[in-house]
Amino acid sequence: MARLDGGRREEGRFAGAVLAAGIRVSALLMAAGLLLRAWRPQPWPQGVPHWGAILRSAAGGHGEALALLGIAVLIATPYVRVATLCAAFARGRQWRLLAVSAAVLGLLLAGLLSVQSS
Amino acid sequence: MAETILRTAGLLAAGAASGLVGALLGLGGGIFLIPALVLGFGVPMHSAVAAGLVAVIATSSAGGAQNAEHGVANVRLGMVLEVATVLGALGGGFLAQRLAADWLGLFFAAVLLAVSVTLCMRRRVREAHEYHGSGGLLDGRYHDPASGREVVYSVRRLPVALATSLAAGFVSALLGLGGGILKVPGLHLFCGVPMKAATATSNLMIGVTAAASATIYLAVGAVPGALAATVCLGVLAGSRAGVRLSRRLSERLVARLFAVVTLTISLFMFRRFLHGSP
Numbered sequence: 001m002a003r004l005d006g007g008r009r010e011e012g013r014f015a016g017a018v019l020a021a022g023i024r025v026s027a028l029l030m031a032a033g034l035l036l037r038a039w040r041p042q043p044w045p046q047g048v049p050h051w052g053a054i055l056r057s058a059a060g061g062h063g064e065a066l067a068l069l070g071i072a073v074l075i076a077t078p079y080v081r082v083a084t085l086c087a088a089f090a091r092g093r094q095w096r097l098l099a100v101s102a103a104v105l106g107l108l109l110a111g112l113l114s115v116q117s118s
Numbered sequence: 119m120a121e122t123i124l125r126t127a128g129l130l131a132a133g134a135a136s137g138l139v140g141a142l143l144g145l146g147g148g149i150f151l152i153p154a155l156v157l158g159f160g161v162p163m164h165s166a167v168a169a170g171l172v173a174v175i176a177t178s179s180a181g182g183a184q185n186a187e188h189g190v191a192n193v194r195l196g197m198v199l200e201v202a203t204v205l206g207a208l209g210g211g212f213l214a215q216r217l218a219a220d221w222l223g224l225f226f227a228a229v230l231l232a233v234s235v236t237l238c239m240r241r242r243v244r245e246a247h248e249y250h251g252s253g254g255l256l257d258g259r260y261h262d263p264a265s266g267r268e269v270v271y272s273v274r275r276l277p278v279a280l281a282t283s284l285a286a287g288f289v290s291a292l293l294g295l296g297g298g299i300l301k302v303p304g305l306h307l308f309c310g311v312p313m314k315a316a317t318a319t320s321n322l323m324i325g326v327t328a329a330a331s332a333t334i335y336l337a338v339g340a341v342p343g344a345l346a347a348t349v350c351l352g353v354l355a356g357s358r359a360g361v362r363l364s365r366r367l368s369e370r371l372v373a374r375l376f377a378v379v380t381l382t383i384s385l386f387m388f389r390r391f392l393h394g395s396p
Contacts, residue, residue, distance in 0.1 A: 008189065008193065008194070008259070009189065011186075011193045011194070012186040012187055012188075012189055012191070012193050013186075013187055015182065015186040015187075015191075015193055015322070016182070016183045016184065016185075016186040016187035017183075017187075019179045019180075019182045019183035019186065019325075020183040022179055023176065023179045023180050023183065023354055026176075026350075027350075027351060027354055030347035030350060030351055031351060033343075033344075033347060034344060034347055034348060034351070037344055038122075044343075063344075064343050064344060067343045067344055067346075067347035068341070068343040068347075070347055070350075071172055071336070071341060071343060071346055071347060071350070072336065074172060074175050074176060074179065074350065075172065075175060075329050075332045075333060075336060076329075077175065077179050077325070077329075078175060078178065078179070078325040078326040078328075078329040079326075079329060081179075081182075081325070081326075082197075082200070082326060085193065085197060094255075096255070097194055097197060097198075097255070100197055100198050100201060101197050103201050104197060104200045104201055104204055104326065107201065107204045107205060107208065107330075108204060108326070108329070108330055110208075111204070111208045111330050111333060111334070112333055114208075
């Protein structure tokens with residue numbers, strides 16, 4: 001039981017650290033984007049986003065692009081959390097939980113691929 | 119200019135309030151945010167749903183960071199149930215683009231009413247010391263500051279939890295919610311999970327559910343960037359406060375708050391969407 005508890009604590013710590021890092025980065029990008037947007041408003045095209053253009057615009061200090069980038073980081077955070085837990089389960093030799101978390105990650109990635117192809 | 123500042127402050131406050139209540143009750147926040155955006159700020163339903171999904175991820179991540187570290191969120195149970203939830207969310211996400219906004223709102227109100235009635239009909243809520251573990255793979259253990267006790271519990275009826283999570287994922291994608299309105303009562307009423315652990319585990323899971331759906335909205339350019347970012351900054355602050363508050367409240371109070379809040383919102387949304395009154 002003690003070993004199991006130790007494993008649970010470690011898994012919780014990993015998950016917590018990934019989530020905390022994700023929200024810090026995304027909050028920083030969103031706050032910077034909103035401030036730049038208010039200070040120096042620039043036109044922004046509507047419709048389907050092209051991520052190459054968004055990254056270039058964000059690097060050039062475009063507020064809307066930075067805000068969108070922050071949202072993208074926030075959306076990616078749970079994906080990274082699941083991937084991190086896969087690693088934690090593998091490290092703790094929790095094979096059944098590793099299979100389950102790998103299935104979740106697989107489903108998420110399948111969803112991503114289907115969005116890209118449609 | 120003054121109007122823009124007021125609107126921004128209002129969106130931040132709405133985000134903070136929904137983050138606080140969402141993290142406290144494991145609901146994600148979309149359940150409160152979408153009505154606020156539609157009714158209070160005149161945001162179209164589909165944009166509000168997209169912003170709500172992103173806000174759910176913010177609530178989940180901010181709350182989950184603390185709850186996972188303290189062990190209140192059952193990381194293992196959450197991961198098992200996420201398989202069913204993500205399947206439901208992916209199906210609902212594709213269907214959402216083909217449904218009319220009015221029907222989304224009506225469905226939203228009906229789901230809330232069903233959940234609140236179920237919780238209101240329940241007379242007795244178990245307190246922290248009444249739970250026991252059995253040494254299973256999905257058992258949970260955490261310290262409850264409100265009762266000053268170590269809470270150990272076992273998860274019962276896993277198939278019911280999986281079915282509830284599948285439905286929750288579907289509802290989440292359709293309505294921009296985290297699906298916690300189904301998962302929390304499902305885990306607590308049928309699977310023997312203490313209310314606080316149910317809310318914390320639901321809070322952790324809804325980030326994955328919402329991420330699966332939000333990715334679809336983001337890919338088709340349906341996420342309103344500035345609006346969602348403003349709301350999310352408020353949500354991040356509010357949800358951290360919500361988790362801290364949750365640790366100090368009793369099981370009974372969290373359950374009662376959950377029932378009252380969902381019933382109120384359900385009646386409000388029924389009035390708005392069935393009779394067209396604000």
